[in-house]
Amino acid sequence: MENTQPEGGENNRDLEVAPALISVHPTQDSVAVAVGSDLRVFDLRGNCAVTLVDETGEAFHKDSIRAIRYGANGKLFVSSGDDKLVKVWSTDSWRCIASVCSEKRVSAVAVSNDGLYVCYADKFGVVWVVDLHGLDGNETLVNKKASPLLAHYCSIITSLEFSPDGRFIVTADRDFKIRVTVFPKKPLDGAHEIQSFCLGHTEFVSCLAFLFTVDYPQGFLVSGGGDSTVRLWDINPGTLLDTCEFGSKAGIVDYKGNEVSCSTVTDLCTIPGSNVVAVAVQSLQGILLVSCDLSSQTFGAVKVISNMGDSFIPTSLGCSSSAELLWTITGVSKTSRF
Amino acid sequence: MLENEANPTISKSTGLPRKRFYRARAHSNPLSDSHFPVPISPSHVDFSLHYPQFSSEVSCIKKVQFADIGCGFGGLLISLSTFSPETLMIGMELRDKVAEYVKERILALRATNPGQYQNVSVVRTNSMKYIPNYFEKGQLTKMFFLFPDPHFKEKNHRRRVISPHLLDEYAHVLEVGGIIYTITDVEELGEWMKTCLDNHPMFEALTEQELQADPAVKLLSTATEEGQKVARNGGQTFQAVYKRIALSLIHNGTLRLLKPDH
Numbered sequence: 001m002e003n004t005q006p007e008g009g010e011n012n013r014d015l016e017v018a019p020a021l022i023s024v025h026p027t028q029d030s031v032a033v034a035v036g037s038d039l040r041v042f043d044l045r046g047n048c049a050v051t052l053v054d055e056t057g058e059a060f061h062k063d064s065i066r067a068i069r070y071g072a073n074g075k076l077f078v079s080s081g082d083d084k085l086v087k088v089w090s091t092d093s094w095r096c097i098a099s100v101c102s103e104k105r106v107s108a109v110a111v112s113n114d115g116l117y118v119c120y121a122d123k124f125g126v127v128w129v130v131d132l133h134g135l136d137g138n139e140t141l142v143n144k145k146a147s148p149l150l151a152h153y154c155s156i157i158t159s160l161e162f163s164p165d166g167r168f169i170v171t172a173d174r175d176f177k178i179r180v181t182v183f184p185k186k187p188l189d190g191a192h193e194i195q196s197f198c199l200g201h202t203e204f205v206s207c208l209a210f211l212f213t214v215d216y217p218q219g220f221l222v223s224g225g226g227d228s229t230v231r232l233w234d235i236n237p238g239t240l241l242d243t244c245e246f247g248s249k250a251g252i253v254d255y256k257g258n259e260v261s262c263s264t265v266t267d268l269c270t271i272p273g274s275n276v277v278a279v280a281v282q283s284l285q286g287i288l289l290v291s292c293d294l295s296s297q298t299f300g301a302v303k304v305i306s307n308m309g310d311s312f313i314p315t316s317l318g319c320s321s322s323a324e325l326l327w328t329i330t331g332v333s334k335t336s337r338f
Numbered sequence: 339m340l341e342n343e344a345n346p347t348i349s350k351s352t353g354l355p356r357k358r359f360y361r362a363r364a365h366s367n368p369l370s371d372s373h374f375p376v377p378i379s380p381s382h383v384d385f386s387l388h389y390p391q392f393s394s395e396v397s398c399i400k401k402v403q404f405a406d407i408g409c410g411f412g413g414l415l416i417s418l419s420t421f422s423p424e425t426l427m428i429g430m431e432l433r434d435k436v437a438e439y440v441k442e443r444i445l446a447l448r449a450t451n452p453g454q455y456q457n458v459s460v461v462r463t464n465s466m467k468y469i470p471n472y473f474e475k476g477q478l479t480k481m482f483f484l485f486p487d488p489h490f491k492e493k494n495h496r497r498r499v500i501s502p503h504l505l506d507e508y509a510h511v512l513e514v515g516g517i518i519y520t521i522t523d524v525e526e527l528g529e530w531m532k533t534c535l536d537n538h539p540m541f542e543a544l545t546e547q548e549l550q551a552d553p554a555v556k557l558l559s560t561a562t563e564e565g566q567k568v569a570r571n572g573g574q575t576f577q578a579v580y581k582r583i584a585l586s587l588i589h590n591g592t593l594r595l596l597k598p599d600h
Contacts, residue, residue, distance in 0.1 A: 124496075126503070148502075148503070150503060150506060151503035153466045153467050153503065153504060153507075154466070154467065155467070175467060176378070177470065179470075189539075190502070191506075192505075192506045192509065192538065192539055192540055192585065193506075193509075193540070193585050194475075194506055194507065194509070194510040196475065197379075197470040197510075199378055199379035199380075199470065199471060200378060200379060201378075202378060238475075
């Protein structure tokens with residue numbers, strides 16, 4: 001287990017704070033961290049910090065970054081958040097190759113598997129798509145316009161994921177719903193065909209991830225929510241396969257040492273090529289590892305990893321395809337500098 | 339059973355609820371978080387409570403097929419009930435008092451007309467958010483949107499019940515071949531609804547012949563209190579009736595139909 005822990009400041013309850021985020025390059029070439037409006041990338045091959053180049057009109061992020069991820073087999077990196085800018089970076093040159101203006105603050109981002117489209121969700125529940133055709137990393141596309149793809153009526157979208165085979169785009173919201181929509185050949189015309197709804201959470205859905213192996217290439221959807229559960233789904237019919245109520249198993253205690261009965265899932269990370277899901281839970285000083293039996297489509301044992309240092313409550317998790325290391329991060333932003 | 343003497347809200351002569359005790363404003367904010375129970379999923383709804391006479395068949399064989407979205411005081415539902423007595427139908431209404439009125443009205447009609455009105459019910463909910471919680475994919479054969487709130491200001495257009503994004507959800511719960519009926523007395527809204535439906539790849543307008551052949555079309559302007567008021571005032575109505583079709587793509591100039599994934 002490797003940990004990175006930037007100097008997280010005390011969080012002032014009166015200010016809106018953004019949790020620290022981490023994302024790992026699929027072949028572990030680099031790791032990116034965002035705290036507040038700061039975005040930092042570390043080159044793991046060259047063992048040095050990366051200098052980001054942003055020559056678009058609005059350089060870097062001016063407000064809390066809410067979502068980051070690598071996409072398209074690591075060739076692209078996307079960052080976005082409260083400053084209503086979605087920035088697409090080339091991971092070869094670490095230049096910002098596209099900067100898209102959103103009307104509202106952005107809550108989630110995803111990149112299509114072929115790297116041709118970037119999707120982002122705003123606070124009104126609308127998911128937008130940006131066409132990246134023709135980008136070769138040398139030119140910069142500014143004022144790229146996004147088209148509306150789909151919407152969850154007046155609900156904040158918390159997570160956005162493409163299915164492993166690229167056929168579907170899955171969106172989760174704060175009204176307990178998960179929607180699976182067919183990702184069309186022409187996304188700019190909108191994604192109108194709903195495949196299914198995955199309904200079962202009794203509280204807001206906070207994160208999504210796909211669990212897939214060589215034997216199960218289409219994979220299964222895993223979701224975490226405010227109802228202290230991690231759930232397993234078959235997205236084609238929208239069936240709930242199994243629910244893991246980890247609350248009692250984890251023996252989660254709050255800062256006073258009292259047992260907490262209800263804990264929100266703050267992040268999920270599937271370990272590629274395995275049947276294990278790593279779960280970060282609010283108030284848990286450590287992480288949960290939940291195993292899954294893919295043939296019987298049920299959850300198995302839950303293991304708590306808690307020897308990670310005092311007060312280390314992970315806010316974000318990341319893992320590369322080689323699945324050697326699970327990266328965790330903790331901390332929250334203060335105002336502009338942490 | 340209804341206690342007519344003790345309960346002044348029910349008329350002694352007809353046994354029906356009196357509207358003046360269920361007064362509500364015409365407008366209700368669909369964005370406000372009202373506190374009403376929301377089912378986790380369609381399988382969590384106990385439809386046998388809504389249709390006691392059909393309770394043995396409901397959820398095994400028979401499912402709700404007609405939905406009146408924003409059913410108001412229930413005029414259309416009552417007409418549809420006798421029009422299609424073997425079909426289960428439900429009204430969705432956001433306003434508490436109005437939904438209560440419809441419930442009382444149905445109970446009263448069931449009491450005074452034994453064997454009838456057993457196929458109709460009402461639920462208080464925000465249909466713009468929770469339709470997928472009540473209906474499964476391809477379950478409905480008819481959806482009605484009669485005289486919806488026009489939300490005149492441009493910034494409020496996103497609150498309109500017929501909108502490009504919400505049509506995705508309505509297409510999801512309607513079976514292929516199912517019909518969506520809309521009518522309004524506000525011309526601009528009529529244009530808006532027609533445009534949204536024209537632009538959506540999963541809806542196609544009914545031909546003149548199909549409209550003539552569908553008996554439900556006549557009910558749009560005559561069956562509801564709102565429709566009758568418009569007729570009384572000599573107003574004009576604008577209807578848009580569309581069929582749910584399989585997703586179609588215009589590919590290289592030729593129409594290519596895709597089978598929906600089930």
